[in-house]
Amino acid sequence: MGVTVWSSSSTIILLLTCALLPPSAKPDPNDERCLTQLSESLQDPLKNLQNWTKTTFANPCQGFTSFLQGATCNNGRIYKLSLSNLSLKGSISPNISSCTNLQALDLSSNSLSGPIPPDLQYLVNLAVLNLSSNRLSGPIPQQLALCAYLNVIDLHDNQLTGLIPQQLGLLARLSVFDVSNNKLSGPIPSSLGNRSGNLPRFNASSYEGNKDLYGYPLPPMRSKGLSVLAIVGIGLGSGLLSLVLSFTAVCIWLKISEHKMAAAEEGKITQLMPDY
Missing domain, CATH: 1.20.5 (Single alpha-helices involved in coiled-coils or other helix-helix interfaces)
Known part of the structure; x- marks a missing residue:
């Protein structure tokens, strides 16, 4: 009789425990769309991304476990993409903005070309953006200023042109900013070059290597x-x-x-x- 009572109590406790557990997160269709489009825009000549397949895209995460190379998951969503130094070619798909939970994007040290998609503005949780050491061209999108949580913008060693958007100076959390060795021109916005108060300041190394860029903290231009x-x-x-x-x-x-x-x-x- 005692055994029967214990068994019934255990069953009740087990059922209550299961009822209180949060349901497992289902695969997010936005993440699947993001990964599919990004994969189609990239070229992987060394086959480093062998498990980047439609099957994996359909279910890339299980809680905090990632089934996708270079991806980190958080509660069933893509939290971080780190695909640096993989000899990747191609371009950055604008549909990467569908990974709405993305907080870190690192595509550095590859051979990516084309523009930086302005659609990155929809990654409202993005804190780290590292696209350095590629062949990216065109302007720096001023829409990046809408990513209010950005701590890091690293775009050095590319072929970016045009002005540095003054709107980027509105990013109060920005602690790392590097656009050195590009083809940028015009004045350095005072909101970035001469930050005041407790905002982190960026020295000349963040801007050098752009022959037509001028203003503080760069030294005066020679004749x-x-x-x-x-x-x-x-x-x-x-x-x-x-x-x-x-x-x-x-x-x-x-x-x-x-x-x-x-x-x-x-x-x-x-x-x-x-x-x-």
Whole structure:
């Protein structure tokens, strides 16, 4: 009888415990869409992402366990993507914004090309963005300023052009900012170059390697000297001036010589004329 009572009590406790446990998180269709589109935009010549398949995309996480190489999961959602130094080519799919729980994206040290998608603005939980050491081109999207939790923006060693968006200075949590060795131009926004208060400051190493970028904290720009066109123009102008002066001098000399010859001829004629 005692055994029966214990067994019934254990069963009740077990049922109550199961009832109180949170249901297991189901695969998120947004994550599946994000991973599928990103996989299609990437090229993996060394086959480093062998388990990046549609089957895995359909169920990439189980709680905090990830079944996908380079992915970290948090409660059944993609929390971090770290695909650095895998010799990846291709571009960054704008649909990466579907991974709405993503807090860290690291695609550094690959050979990715094309622009940085402005759609990254929809990753509202993003704290770390590292796209350094690739071949990315085009401007830095000003929409990144909408990712209010960004702590790290590392874009060094790319081929980015245009201005540094001044809106990025509004990111109060930004503690690492590196856009060195690109093709950026124009002034460094004071909201980034000369931050005030308790905001972290970025030194010249964050901006160097952009020959047309200027402003604090970079040192003053040196005089670039005369351009090739200016030198050619000055040379042509000097040559033309010399030619005009030479031509003028010859004309004056001929005029003087003509007057002298006329005066000499007149003198000869006067001597030959008889006196009356």
